[in-house]
Amino acid sequence: MQAKTEVFSKLLREIEMEIGSRDLADLVFKSLITAVNSLDVKDVDFFNGEFSKLVKLVSQTEPRYGILNYYFAKLSKFTEQTICPDGKCRVKWKNMFVSEVKTILGHGDKQRLEILKNSEKIDLEGKTILIHDHSHTVQDVLVHNKNMGKHFRVIIAEQNLEKTHDNIERMYGAEIPFQVVPAYMLSHLHDEIDMVFFGAVTMKSTIDFVMAPGDHGIISEFHVVGVPLYMFIDTSKFSLWKSEKKVEVFMHKHERKHCSKPITYERIKYSHDRVPAKLFTQIVTNQGIFDPAGIKKLFLEKMEKYQIEI
Amino acid sequence: MLTYITLGIFLVALGLIVFEVFDKSLVALGGAILMVVIGILTPEEAIESIEFETILLLLAMMLLVNIASKSGIFSWLNVKIASFTKGNPLIIFLLFSLITAVFSAFLDNVTTVILIVPLTIELVKGMGRDPKPYVFAEIIFSNVGGALTLIGDPPNIMIGGATGLNFLQFVQNLWIPISLVIIFTMIVFILVSWKSLKPIADDLIELTIANITIRKIQYEFLKVVLHKDFVIKVITILVLTLMGFLFQSQIGLPTYVIAFGAAIVLALMCEKKIDIHDAFRSIEWPTLLFFSGLFVMVGGLESTGLLENLSHMLVNSTSSLLFLALIILWASGLISMILDNIPFVAVMIPVIMGMQSQLTGDASILWWALSLGACLGGNGTLIGASANVVSADIANKRGVRITFLDFMKFSLPITLGMLVVCSLYLTVKIIYF
Numbered sequence: 006m007q008a009k010t011e012v013f014s015k016l017l018r019e020i021e022m023e024i025g026s027r028d029l030a031d032l033v034f035k036s037l038i039t040a041v042n043s044l045d046v047k048d049v050d051f052f053n054g055e056f057s058k059l060v061k062l063v064s065q066t067e068p069r070y071g072i073l074n075y076y077f078a079k080l081s082k083f084t085e086q087t088i089c090p091d092g093k094c095r096v097k098w099k100n101m102f103v104s105e106v107k108t109i110l111g112h113g114d115k116q117r118l119e120i121l122k123n124s125e126k127i128d129l130e131g132k133t134i135l136i137h138d139h140s141h142t143v144q145d146v147l148v149h150n151k152n153m154g155k156h157f158r159v160i161i162a163e164q165n166l167e168k169t170h171d172n173i174e175r176m177y178g179a180e181i182p183f184q185v186v187p188a189y190m191l192s193h194l195h196d197e198i199d200m201v202f203f204g205a206v207t208m209k210s211t212i213d214f215v216m217a218p219g220d221h222g223i224i225s226e227f228h229v230v231g232v233p234l235y236m237f238i239d240t241s242k243f244s245l246w247k248s249e250k251k252v253e254v255f256m257h258k259h260e261r262k263h264c265s266k267p268i269t270y271e272r273i274k275y276s277h278d279r280v281p282a283k284l285f286t287q288i289v290t291n292q293g294i295f296d297p298a299g300i301k302k303l304f305l306e307k308m309e310k311y312q313i314e315i
Numbered sequence: 316m317l318t319y320i321t322l323g324i325f326l327v328a329l330g331l332i333v334f335e336v337f338d339k340s341l342v343a344l345g346g347a348i349l350m351v352v353i354g355i356l357t358p359e360e361a362i363e364s365i366e367f368e369t370i371l372l373l374l375a376m377m378l379l380v381n382i383a384s385k386s387g388i389f390s391w392l393n394v395k396i397a398s399f400t401k402g403n404p405l406i407i408f409l410l411f412s413l414i415t416a417v418f419s420a421f422l423d424n425v426t427t428v429i430l431i432v433p434l435t436i437e438l439v440k441g442m443g444r445d446p447k448p449y450v451f452a453e454i455i456f457s458n459v460g461g462a463l464t465l466i467g468d469p470p471n472i473m474i475g476g477a478t479g480l481n482f483l484q485f486v487q488n489l490w491i492p493i494s495l496v497i498i499f500t501m502i503v504f505i506l507v508s509w510k511s512l513k514p515i516a517d518d519l520i521e522l523t524i525a526n527i528t529i530r531k532i533q534y535e536f537l538k539v540v541l542h543k544d545f546v547i548k549v550i551t552i553l554v555l556t557l558m559g560f561l562f563q564s565q566i567g568l569p570t571y572v573i574a575f576g577a578a579i580v581l582a583l584m585c586e587k588k589i590d591i592h593d594a595f596r597s598i599e600w601p602t603l604l605f606f607s608g609l610f611v612m613v614g615g616l617e618s619t620g621l622l623e624n625l626s627h628m629l630v631n632s633t634s635s636l637l638f639l640a641l642i643i644l645w646a647s648g649l650i651s652m653i654l655d656n657i658p659f660v661a662v663m664i665p666v667i668m669g670m671q672s673q674l675t676g677d678a679s680i681l682w683w684a685l686s687l688g689a690c691l692g693g694n695g696t697l698i699g700a701s702a703n704v705v706s707a708d709i710a711n712k713r714g715v716r717i718t719f720l721d722f723m724k725f726s727l728p729i730t731l732g733m734l735v736v737c738s739l740y741l742t743v744k745i746i747y748f
Binding site: 037 | 402403442443516517519522525526528529
């Protein structure tokens with residue numbers, strides 16, 4: 006199981022880094038449908054056993070994904086309460102399960118639309134917006150508002166080359182005027198930037214957002230100069246379990262050529278930044294727009310209702 | 316004296332090529348120039364010894380394949396096949412091995428492994444399995460598939476260029492032994508690697524991981540947006556080229572003209588979608604120069620009468636066509652395991668031509684023995700064929716270390732088995748047909 010957990014964690018982390026956690030969840034649930042349809046099922050008890058093992062695996066990945074754990078917990082409840090109520094399982098249980106996964110996929114689309122709708126309430130007309138991470142939610146918000154006829158321009162702060170290119174391609178494709186700037190030169194643009202948009206992988210019980218590396222620095226910088234900071238997040242991404250403050254660190258042995266001999270040293274690389282919610286001006290979700298105190302309240306309510314056993 | 320000098324130049328050049336002291340194209344061109352400077356060949360004779368039909372066919376196919384691959388159609392096809400497997404390891408193995416054989420029958424083997432091996436490694440590694448058996452199979456099937464057609468592998472292009480045997484004759488004469496070899500290899504691989512290949516249909520975790528990996532490679536390998544018109548043009552031209560090869564004798568045009576025509580028409584049709592200078596740059600000019608130099612050196616050897624004597628000696632040593640065919644098959648197979656098969660085939664072409672002129676009746680089976688031995692023998696070791704070396708490099712870059720011994724443990728027994736299968740085929744064909 007340990008080996009499988011490592012393989013699964015690595016796989017999810019690679020995908021999340023490329024396409025973000027919302028699309029990762031869609032990809033996992035679409036794959037789950039194909040897997041269930043291909044599964045050589047002996048009986049419903051066998052399926053329940055296999056599904057429990059999968060739920061456990063999802064809960065053990067490093068890092069843990071709030072959105073996956075939330076929906077897998079919902080699926081577990083669905084299996085217990087709807088497919089096999091009182092220990093008696095329905096005949097068409099497989100179809101019911103697949104249909105429930107499809108409903109979850111549909112939820113994702115619905116929640117995305119709700120975030121877009123809520124984003125319309127922000128006044129973007131004539132504004133200059135800074136983005137840094139390659140959050141698909143933020144990209145969708147910008148494209149949606151552009152399609153609504155709003156006029157604004159975007160400044161893309163550079164980070165990982167591929168992710169910056171992804172932002173550039175999306176802005177170019179949507180014909181949104183944009184400029185690109187190295188992330189360490191933003192201090193020269195404080196007066197030009199009217200607002201800063203971010204997305205997050207999850208929100209933890211410590212009321213921190215888990216975000217792309219480098220985000221914390223930019224958020225702190227603009228918090229100090231008083232530029233409004235907006236977070237766009239789907240509430241199903243919340244990590245509804247008690248978490249501890251920790252960061253995932255990757256240590257790499259690096260070697261650089263020197264004129265006489267190679268220099269070997271440890272290079273510290275962090276997978277994500279943890280950013281306190283209190284640094285944001287507004288948090289735009291599928292359930293509405295909140296200030297930091299409001300999002301904390303919402304998180305604690307959801308945690309009480311859906312707390313996931315890890 | 317001149318004979319010994321010629322033989323000396325050829326053997327030294329061969330040694331330098333085998334031990335990779337210098338780039339092989341440089342060695343072949345150097346040997347060719349030396350033969351002209353010493354006076355073994357006149358400049359005119361040197362030019363005449365170059366098989367331009369072979370060089371032009373190679374050039375045209377490189378251009379055609381490069382332009383076609385820019386459309387993204389091959390990657391798209393691979394990803395679709397990956398999706399079709401639904402993560403079943405045995406089906407992944409069977410389909411990817413077969414698609415490798417089919418691709419390499421029409422594309423060059425190196426292009427085939429460049430298209431298929433990275434995707435397989437990502438898929439199988441992502442599923443938490445060992446990709447080595449899959450990569451080994453793809454290496455072997457790239458060489459096996461290449462042996463089927465006139466354009467699949469350089470030895471066949473050389474044989475076709477020298478003898479005038481056409482595309483259809485290659486397929487007609489080689490499909491049975493190649494099919495037998497494919498079946499034999501599949502069975503051996505499945506038996507030996509059953510632990511890695513057995514189905515996972517009763518394991519939801521494995522199935523889910525496999526399907527997540529398939530979706531991951533879908534976005535990783537399909538980043539290039541497919542343009543419908545580009546893809547349609549590529550498919551149309553590739554199908555027409557294949558038809559042209561199949562009906563070559565009716566059309567009355569040499570293979571290289573058909574391939575060149577196809578490459579130029581495709582380039583003109585897709586001019587806006589490709590950078591033609593980039594396509595021209597992608598032609599492996601060193602390979603073409605290597606072939607040219609080699610043809611001149613073999614021309615020098617031929618002019619001394621050495622190769623004619625060798626063919627006389629072989630024919631006089633036995634009156635049995637079967638024995639000759641088996642000698643050619645095993646000699647070319649064993650030599651190709653370690654040495655570059657191209658110089659060997661270049662030397663053997665005039666030798667077999669000499670044998671044919673001395674033997675009564677149809678001795679064309681000797682060409683098929685040479686083709687099977689040279690193409691399949693390349694599977695014996697990691698350095699036996701270019702596709703093997705390139706695949707090992709790709710695997711190493713993706714964190715899968717393939718050593719010489721790792722590969723040989725699989726490949727040597729399988730290659731010897733393939734040569735036994737081909738020997739049986741040649742025996743039955745010569746005795747009963």
